Amino acid sequence: MAKFVPGTDTAVKSEEPRLDVLASERAPLKPGKHVFQLVVSDDSGNDSEPANVTVIVLDTTRPTAVIDLINADGSRNPEPVVQVPFGKGFQLSGDRSSDVGGAVKLWNWTLLTG
Numbered sequence: 001m002a003k004f005v006p007g008t009d010t011a012v013k014s015e016e017p018r019l020d021v022l023a024s025e026r027a028p029l030k031p032g033k034h035v036f037q038l039v040v041s042d043d044s045g046n047d048s049e050p051a052n053v054t055v056i057v058l059d060t061t062r063p064t065a066v067i068d069l070i071n072a073d074g075s076r077n078p079e080p081v082v083q084v085p086f087g088k089g090f091q092l093s094g095d096r097s098s099d100v101g102g103a104v105k106l107w108n109w110t111l112l113t114g
Contacts, residue, residue: 031059031101059101066096
């Protein structure tokens with residue numbers, strides 16, 4: 001069976017009729033629409049018209065939210081419970097939040113108790 005590695009291969013020629021698309025976390029086929037094309041050649045050297053298939057890769061993995069308190073000296077405190085002086089401002093950062101299948105596009109902050 002022929003093998004196709006996303007991010008490495010763009011085309012594969014094979015004497016086998018099947019193509020194994022080896023998508024993985026290290027070599028993902030990104031979420032979205034991908035069109036694969038097949039042209040076959042016969043033993044006389046004639047090529048077929050192209051045949052296409054559209055594969056839509058879904059992103060169904062939830063992103064991971066991470067909150068750090070930024071200390072006055074710029075260092076990070078990733079602890080889930082932190083103390084700050086009364087009447088003093090502080091900064092929170094969610095920039096270490098991540099999404100396996102794409103990118104975090106929105107940080108929605110809410111004060112739940114207070």
